[in-house]
Amino acid sequence: MLELQRNVIFGQFVDTGSPIHKMDARIKLIATFVFIVASFLIDSFLGFALVLPLLALIQLISRVPAGYVLRGSRFFLGFLVFILFFQVLFYPGEVPESSYLWRWGFLSISTTGLYTAGILGLRVIFLYYVTTMLMLTTSLVDLTNGLELIFGPLQRIRVPVNELVLVFVIAIKFVPIFIGEVERLARAQTARGVPFDEGGAFKRARRLGRLLVPIFISGFARADLLTTAMNTRSYRGGRYRTKLRQLHSTATDWLMLLLVVAWMLAAWQLPDRLLS
Amino acid sequence: MTHDAGEPPIIELRDFRYTYLEGTPRASEAIRDVSFGIRHGERVGIVGPTQSGKSTVVDAFAHLLRLKPGQVFYKGEDVAAPGYDRSALRREIGIVFQQPDSQLIEDVVGADVAFGPTAAGLPAGETRRRVEESLNALNLSYPEYRLRYVHALSGGQRRRVAIAGVLAMHTPVLVLDEPMAGLDPRGRRELLELLIRLQSDRDLTLVVCSASLSDASLLCDRFVVLDGGRTVMDGPVREVLREADRLAELDITLPETVNVVRELQELFPDLPADILAEDELEVELLKRLGAA
Numbered sequence: 039m040l041e042l043q044r045n046v047i048f049g050q051f052v053d054t055g056s057p058i059h060k061m062d063a064r065i066k067l068i069a070t071f072v073f074i075v076a077s078f079l080i081d082s083f084l085g086f087a088l089v090l091p092l093l094a095l096i097q098l099i100s101r102v103p104a105g106y107v108l109r110g111s112r113f114f115l116g117f118l119v120f121i122l123f124f125q126v127l128f129y130p131g132e133v134p135e136s137s138y139l140w141r142w143g144f145l146s147i148s149t150t151g152l153y154t155a156g157i158l159g160l161r162v163i164f165l166y167y168v169t170t171m172l173m174l175t176t177s178l179v180d181l182t183n184g185l186e187l188i189f190g191p192l193q194r195i196r197v198p199v200n201e202l203v204l205v206f207v208i209a210i211k212f213v214p215i216f217i218g219e220v221e222r223l224a225r226a227q228t229a230r231g232v233p234f235d236e237g238g239a240f241k242r243a244r245r246l247g248r249l250l251v252p253i254f255i256s257g258f259a260r261a262d263l264l265t266t267a268m269n270t271r272s273y274r275g276g277r278y279r280t281k282l283r284q285l286h287s288t289a290t291d292w293l294m295l296l297l298v299v300a301w302m303l304a305a306w307q308l309p310d311r312l313l314s
Numbered sequence: 315m316t317h318d319a320g321e322p323p324i325i326e327l328r329d330f331r332y333t334y335l336e337g338t339p340r341a342s343e344a345i346r347d348v349s350f351g352i353r354h355g356e357r358v359g360i361v362g363p364t365q366s367g368k369s370t371v372v373d374a375f376a377h378l379l380r381l382k383p384g385q386v387f388y389k390g391e392d393v394a395a396p397g398y399d400r401s402a403l404r405r406e407i408g409i410v411f412q413q414p415d416s417q418l419i420e421d422v423v424g425a426d427v428a429f430g431p432t433a434a435g436l437p438a439g440e441t442r443r444r445v446e447e448s449l450n451a452l453n454l455s456y457p458e459y460r461l462r463y464v465h466a467l468s469g470g471q472r473r474r475v476a477i478a479g480v481l482a483m484h485t486p487v488l489v490l491d492e493p494m495a496g497l498d499p500r501g502r503r504e505l506l507e508l509l510i511r512l513q514s515d516r517d518l519t520l521v522v523c524s525a526s527l528s529d530a531s532l533l534c535d536r537f538v539v540l541d542g543g544r545t546v547m548d549g550p551v552r553e554v555l556r557e558a559d560r561l562a563e564l565d566i567t568l569p570e571t572v573n574v575v576r577e578l579q580e581l582f583p584d585l586p587a588d589i590l591a592e593d594e595l596e597v598e599l600l601k602r603l604g605a606a
Contacts, residue, residue: 041380044338227417228404229376231433
């Protein structure tokens with residue numbers, strides 16, 4: 039609790055200077071999009087097993103320590119297991135009589151339910167992993183520029199792209215700030231006799247309730263401050279701004295993207311072909 | 315000074331090192347090597363520029379970090395030893411943090427100040443007495459402020475509520491991190507007087523963190539100077555102030571009188587460098603002017 043930043047790494051940027059960090063942000067964003075689409079199309083354990091080596095490869099090349107990412111996903115994974123437990127117990131789909139393992143009123147555990155929950159869990163983990171890796175390897179500036187360039191053409195039909203991207207990026211980057219804030223509050227309240235570093239999981243979770251009001255207040259104060267800061271510096275949307283950092287895509291970047299697309303196609307299609 | 319040198323320190327840091335998020339790619343080394351002890355009844359100023367490690371040292375006192383054994387001791391006991399009663403430690407060391415908002419727990423002033431005594435299991439009557447006493451000590455009249463919403467108060471008032479909340483716990487050790495920040499000159503003077511009074515009334519051990527020596531020099535009798543996570547100076551206030559050049563190099567704000575003395579030394583090279591108060595300066599100057 040006193041070092042919460044270890045357990046929640048969503049939205050953080052860790053610069054290791056790896057080839058993935060140096061990739062064009064636009065290509066990384068498109069690749070992430072491909073991953074997201076693939077996560078919805080793949081619907082077998084074999085398919086996800088095929089994805090795994092590529093993710094391991096990305097992890098290796100990025101030089102972000104795997105242990106750091108795993109430990110930083112602890113809260114998220116714990117929450118996921120909690121949700122999936124209910125998904126299995128209240129499985130609403132059609133279940134053949136033979137697949138029931140246990141039944142009590144409307145609660146049940148069935149192989150069909152377990153299978154669906156398993157696939158769902160893998161899908162969410164996959165989604166979480168690729169978005170986390172995108173943020174771990176892409177700086178805020180690159181992320182903003184990349185998104186603005188990709189969605190730029192939509193401005194012709196009066197979509198406020200710059201504003202939307204700005205809101206999205208601020209929202210994501212607020213997560214680490216928020217975590218730091220919770221940590222600071224927890225530390226100060228521990229000093230006053232709320233022992234955040236003791237007791238079981240339930241007790242600790244209940245103490246978190248005490249942080250809600252100050253967290254909201256500081257959140258609003260921060261938003262207010264940001265607005266004032268942007269106004270005093272005459273912030274206007276990107277159309278009027280020039281950029282110091284230009285994005286450049288290389289042949290390697292495109293090859294990487296091609297690899298991702300091909301790999302995802304294979305993970306989607308191969309299991310069916312192999313099994314039929 | 316109210317202690318004798320042979321007494322063992324109440325708080326002690328031994329070869330203290332600390333790295334935030336150790337073992338992750340975002341690790342940052344805050345404390346490289348800090349060793350010092352604080353004896354009962356001492357008034358110690360921990361001074362240093364920003365990022366020198368002051369706040370980390372404060373957090374270490376009450377074991378608010380992931381400490382390793384063998385570095386931080388309270389009354390001779392290792393606070394990071396397995397089974398050490400951290401809650402008891404935190405009832406002994408009261409900390410007023412840099413941002414008062416972070417340590418306000420309840421919505422209403424009275425309830426917030428009562429939080430510590432209640433959590434320590436004191437009877438309601440005693441708790442009420444302490445709340446009244448602490449609020450009044452900080453010039454927040456009990457009947458007027460008791461039911462006010464904490465978050466509707468001004469920054470200076472919130473700081474005073476935060477201090478009252480810590481005072482109400484009657485801790486033998488009081489630690490204040492940048493207590494003067496955000497207070498107007500009158501608020502500073504009042505707080506200074508209050509702290510001096512409390513220290514003598516309650517036989518407190520007082521620790522004050524600051525990047526400025528002007529407030530701390532009036533309150534403390536010993537300075538520990540930190541820079542880049544290391545202890546660079548440690549000694550009685552006057553002794554430390556004698557090395558004014560070195561302090562100025564570290565970006566530590568010197569007391570006004572010391573700055574004046576430094577300028578005057580060009581005219582009077584024999585003027586002592588450890589003059590603290592304006593009265594002393596006057597006496598020294600008159601001596602020299604009379605001689606001329």
